[in-house]
Amino acid sequence: MMTSHISKQEIEKGEEVRGQDIREGIFNLIKSSFPDFDREDYITIAELNQYRRLYLTSLILQEKGEIALIDRDVMEAINNNSILSENIQDEIEAELTFGEIIADRVAAFGGSWTFIIAFFSFILIWMMINIWYLATKPFDPFPFILLNLILSCLAAIQAPIIMMSQNRQEQKDRQRSEHDYKINLKAELEIKLLSEKIDHLLVHQNKKLLEIQEVQTDYLEDLMKELKKK
Structure with missing residues (x-):
């Protein structure tokens, strides 16, 4: 034995x-x-x-x-994906110079209703002072040459400031586009990596399931042998 x-x-x-x-x-x-x-x-x-x-x-x-x-x-x-998209605005703002900050604020104020109302109010007050209050001896008589000079200077200064702000905005948009590209690229790589892991897991699972079924088949064969003996 x-x-x-x-x-x-x-x-x-x-x-x-x-x-x-x-x-x-x-x-x-x-x-x-x-x-x-x-x-x-x-x-x-x-x-x-x-x-x-x-x-x-x-x-x-x-x-x-x-x-x-x-x-x-x-x-x-x-x-890891979320890290790329954090604090983008803070990074952009941290790179601004003092002149760029002033240009952005002036451009923001110049494109608001507050500036429009204040601008027309200043013109009306200027005209009223020179027509009624200083009618005998106005410092800027009609047709308001001094006022036209001031407005021309204001327009000449405001235009390049707005252009500076627009250039800065284009730079911000370009930086945001670069961040978006990096995020999309990393997301694509992660999806590809996870897809490969899942494919590997499925193949590995199939092998494990097949091996489990083979062991179970051995169990059944042994049981059949025992039943035949009895």
Whole structure:
């Protein structure tokens, strides 16, 4: 009679299983517990079934670990993507010079209803003072040459200031476009990477499921053999 390499007890006839007939994964699991176990040694069907259960459990736990790893990679990818889009406006504002800040504020004020109302109010007050209050000796009589000079100077100064602000706005738009490009590029790379990971996981899962089915088939074959004997 054969002797079990695990329990060191004699094996009943028909209950012996040779090492070379055991699947690779289960054989390696047995060998991890009994390093001197080789292909020529024997174990019982009950002992083999015990290691089959342990092997199936290890496959399931390994699968859970791989899914958790994928989930963590997804979260890290999402967090890395958000870093690119943080504080874009603060970075742009931090690069402004004093002159650019003044140009932006003047352009913003010059394009508001406050400036329009204040501008026309100033013109009306100027005219009223020179027509009614200083009718005998106005400092800027009709046709208000001094007022025209002031308005011409204001327009001459305001135009380049507005152009400076517009150039600055174009620079801001260009920087935002660069940030958008970087974000889109990183998102594309992350999607591609995650797609490859998912494809790898699916292929790996199919292999694991096939291996589990093969072990289950071995279980059924052993059960059929036992039923035939009885």
